[in-house]
Amino acid sequence: IAGITQAPTSQILAAGRRMTLRCTQDMRHNAMYWYRQDLGLGLRLIHYSNTAGTTGKGEVPDGYSVSRANTDDFPLTLASAVPSQTSVYFCASSEDSNFPPYGYTFGSGTRLTVV
């Protein structure tokens, strides 16, 4: 089934630890995105990639890094986790960053708790 796979589904992480959230899509979409979703706030963009080999910073990039070595994978790394990074993280993709009439396809999310 075509779509986006995120792993892990949920994680409890000790503060100060490093962690990588995985995201893989099989739709050959050019653009990929990482969002965090917190109660009472809209989805906030962390990082994005318009095409393989390029990345950009979103609204809340501090403490996070990404890479886009190929079309399918877009991992998000927390170098040293802090409690404020407790959130639900969604990976999304679209065919083209500029003309997505059908919007984004989202993964099922990773619920991360930093203690």
Add this chain to the structure above:
Amino acid sequence: GQNIDQPTEMTATEGAIVQINCTYQTSGFNGLFWYQQHAGEAPTFLSYNVLDGLEEKGRFSSFLSRSKGYSYLLLKELQMKDSASYLCAVKDSNYQLIWGAGTKLIIKP
């Protein structure tokens, strides 16, 4: 700054009609999206408006007025499964999506 406003929560009765409003102030406009998100799940695409007017898709319709910075999502013949959050998002001049906080819709029998 950029801003998307939606009501936090709405309640409606099964079988009725509900309208969820969204107002926006963004740097540029390249389309407005509505997404549905059930609790604990990912958002799923509902509709896209880039020109003024009404787009109808089954029980759901979405309206856009660019001059007023306003959109609404109309849900007809409400079903219990429509209980979800509805997210409004606007693509700005940089083609980045700006998201509202979402409207939680509660359907009562």
